[in-house]
Amino acid sequence: MRTTGMRAIVAAAALSALVAVCGCTAQGTDADGGHHLPVHIKLPGSSSGSSSTGDGKTSAPPSTARAANVLWSRGDSGGAVRELQARLRQVDWLFDGPTGTYDDLTEQAVAGFQGKRGLPKTGETDTVTWQRLLKMTHEPGKWDLYLMGGQPAGAPDPRCLTGRVLCIDKTSRTLRWMIDGRTVSTMSVRFGAQYTPTRDGVFQVYWKARNWVSTLYHSPMPYAMFFSGGQAVHYSYDFSMRGYAGGSHGCVNVRDEAAIASLFAQVRTGDKVVVYQ
Numbered sequence: 001m002r003t004t005g006m007r008a009i010v011a012a013a014a015l016s017a018l019v020a021v022c023g024c025t026a027q028g029t030d031a032d033g034g035h036h037l038p039v040h041i042k043l044p045g046s047s048s049g050s051s052s053t054g055d056g057k058t059s060a061p062p063s064t065a066r067a068a069n070v071l072w073s074r075g076d077s078g079g080a081v082r083e084l085q086a087r088l089r090q091v092d093w094l095f096d097g098p099t100g101t102y103d104d105l106t107e108q109a110v111a112g113f114q115g116k117r118g119l120p121k122t123g124e125t126d127t128v129t130w131q132r133l134l135k136m137t138h139e140p141g142k143w144d145l146y147l148m149g150g151q152p153a154g155a156p157d158p159r160c161l162t163g164r165v166l167c168i169d170k171t172s173r174t175l176r177w178m179i180d181g182r183t184v185s186t187m188s189v190r191f192g193a194q195y196t197p198t199r200d201g202v203f204q205v206y207w208k209a210r211n212w213v214s215t216l217y218h219s220p221m222p223y224a225m226f227f228s229g230g231q232a233v234h235y236s237y238d239f240s241m242r243g244y245a246g247g248s249h250g251c252v253n254v255r256d257e258a259a260i261a262s263l264f265a266q267v268r269t270g271d272k273v274v275v276y277q
Contacts, residue, residue: 164268
């Protein structure tokens with residue numbers, strides 16, 4: 001009996017030492033006499049990752065709670081980011097775009113906006129930053145959101161569903177390259193200004209010129225595919241730089257040089273062109 005008692009004392013002392021050193025928590029008995037595991041070990045400096053709120057629920061770690069306040073940050077993309085960029089343009093903190101991608105320029109613009117208003121300059125758009133921006137701006141219109149292109153194409157005209165067709169939609173401002181009803185590629189386009197409109201109708205590509213300069217306006221027209229008199233689908237440096245802030249003299253402008261270079265290589269003389277709205 002004496003030996004047994006001494007062993008109990010030694011065990012208790014060892015347990016107490018372990019609790020002191022490792023931050024362990026000794027557990028008591030259940031009401032029905034059962035026992036929990038005797039010790040939960042928590043190493044010094046470690047985090048459990050969550051804590052009880054006392055009402056049976058578990059609170060998230062502080063870092064998770066902070067992250068939940070961030071709406072968008074670098075690398076995000078989509079319509080919400082596009083609206084953020086359009087609103088930043090309204091207050092002159094962003095001059096490019098909107099692109100729909102939260103890039104380095106967007107991050108810098110958000111940080112500048114935050115610093116000007118005494119907010120932490122994180123470059124991330126949190127709820128406080130977003131609410132402040134909303135109060136200072138108005139809801140962007142469709143072409144404010146797509147000033148530099150990137151808008152989705154509308155449904156193709158029925159006349160585009162057979163053969164090889166440059167299907168050009170004035171309403172969505174897009175060009176689809178279609179073969180037998182299948183869309184091969186889509187790109188944003190710009191049309192003629194008020195007094196030099198792009199003609200609607202069904203045409204054919206009658207001539208192609210890789211490096212053409214307008215004989216009337218003396219402006220470069222790379223990758224030109226002529227379909228109606230002097231009107232052609234071609235790459236536009238102005239469209240690339242200014243977006244829909246400008247207009248053509250009747251041609252269909254493309255701002256993506258890589259896209260039209262690929263299109264130019266595929267289109268043949270005699271392919272159909274449908275321009276509609």
